[in-house]
Amino acid sequence: MTTTPQASLPAQTLTLNQRAAKVRRRLSNPWASGIAIVLAILWTLPTLGLLITSFRTQTDINASGWWTVFGKIFTGDANFTLENYDTALHGSTTNLAQFFVNSIVITLPSVVIPISIALLAAYAFAWIDFPGRDWLFVAVFALQVVPIQVTMIPLLRAYVSWGIGGSFWSVWLSHSIFALPLAIFLLHNFMKDIPRSLVEAATMDGAGHVKIFFRVVFPLMVPAIAAFGIFQFLWVWNDLLVALVFVGGRPDVAPLTVRVAELSGTRGGQWHLLSAGAFISMVVPLIVFVSLQRYFVRGLLAGSVKG
């Protein structure tokens, strides 16, 4: 900024810092921080236990709890092994590697399809005037009140009668259907935040709706798309219900979650593999979330609060 007078700069930053400190003091509170830390520890503890258990031998798992390893590390009695992971991934009866691939095949289209459709719908709702627009928008959002459990039997019957029962298509379509109302709503809010004059300027510059969408709106929507993409990715990857209902009996199609749920077996014979299986299914969402959580937080907030 060349127009800002240099002399006033230090004074300005000082007051800004002071104000920031004031806000920080008001927002932070030792009690609140303490409670947050306790909650975080409580929340993470089971996962830690799961992680430790997954590296223990079958006999240890059956004999004692995971917390006993801390004592045994000191006495030198602790046994750790990668065998659980090996069996879970490559064992002839478990073979999670195959299901891992299934999960990826299910998840990617289930993220891409609803986002593509929702982007187009959100653009129309935000920038194209058509009769009944507001009513239609309310109707789309109101679809959220329909619980997905209610829709499952009718959907399954429909898929079977269309001849796509038990295929990847049935999961892709279901996830897309369930995601669309929220996706349209969120992306629409983001699009509404783009100044109208920007779209008008593009109109004046000779761009039609298609060019405005791809050249102007889409690049500005990337953070929102990323945020919703992560959201949807985690949801689909961790989903058990939808997959179980539509492709539950198909080992060539079913995702990890379905297999992990069955892992302990009806007789509980492979109990020791459960923790390793759970970790295999957690690792991808963990990576996605940790690496992209910046987008996630910013994206979810940006839609609601004007900054």
Added chain:
Amino acid sequence: MATVTFDHATRVYPGTERPAVDQLNLHIEDGEFLVLVGPSGCGKSTSLRMLAGLEDVNGGRILIGDRDVTDVQPKDRDIAMVFQNYALYPHMSVADNMGFALKIAGTPKAEIRQRVEEAAKILDLTEYLDRKPKALSGGQRQRVAMGRAIVRQPQVFLMDEPLSNLDAKLRVQTRTQIASLQRRLGVTTVYVTHDQTEALTMGDRIAVLKGGLLQQVGTPREMYDTPANVFVAGFIGSPAMNLGTFEVKDGAAQVGSAQIPLERNVIAGMTEADGGKLTVGFRPESLDVVPAGTPGSFQVETNLVEELGSDAFLYGSLKGGVVGELSAGDSDQLIVRIDPRNVPMKGEVINVAIKAGQAHVFSAATGNRLS
């Protein structure tokens, strides 16, 4: 280059009764700089957006040159617009912003680059071509917005309060730049502002709107010297014109203790509805400070003096026999331009007289000009 014609153009927003722009008739000559001015909500921006094609025309026609563009898409009208908030594409560099329209139109890359560079040179933006808008100052952003319009070499420029986001000093500076740039390029320009100073300084002609109705069109001089009605009289000029409603007796308006003689045709123009009263207006500089007792003078009590260096303006109240109210602009006081080297104290009473032929007389009932 082309003329622009509004022919009974009307815009009624859905859900409203009253038109935002009511039967606008306006002809803008080729190469002319026309300023649409008025208070907020007067329909000036709506008129501009109708010309741009961003707003439907509910009645009448709009022509650019001889072509009726009433139902033509914005992109086919061959016009460029500068927005109040500049509306720069935040994800594109300055060069891409300026060349966007050409790129959409499929112009060869080399030509785009050349035209963008030419425009950047005119606007002093050459060194910023690779920056993103967020890395520019307000004034530079404003110039990019101008550049985006220039690059297209359109038939008409539309500008919607392009200076209102700049600070006062930069605004004055940019004002002259835009005006001289427009003269140099010779492109027909329609410029919207709520600031009458901008209107007076920039426009070849000014059109004043109020409540969707066109009040008067004319050169800045005409608008200042012969306002067509009370609204234009009060709107154009800073500080504002003193306007008051006074009784008429024996062919003269009774302004305080003074009698302002009226011409015969003014008296003849009065109607029953006026109730024997007239609205008289006189600009702060149309008043002379005179010795007490001078015929045709009236007394003003000093409330406040604003010194501007070259001038001083006295805000005061009219003494003696006031009928109706006297006001100037937003204040209910009388404004007199006085010699800055000889300033009366607060509470002091001075005598002023209206310079001959510099009183504006309007009908009390309709507000239209009588003299």
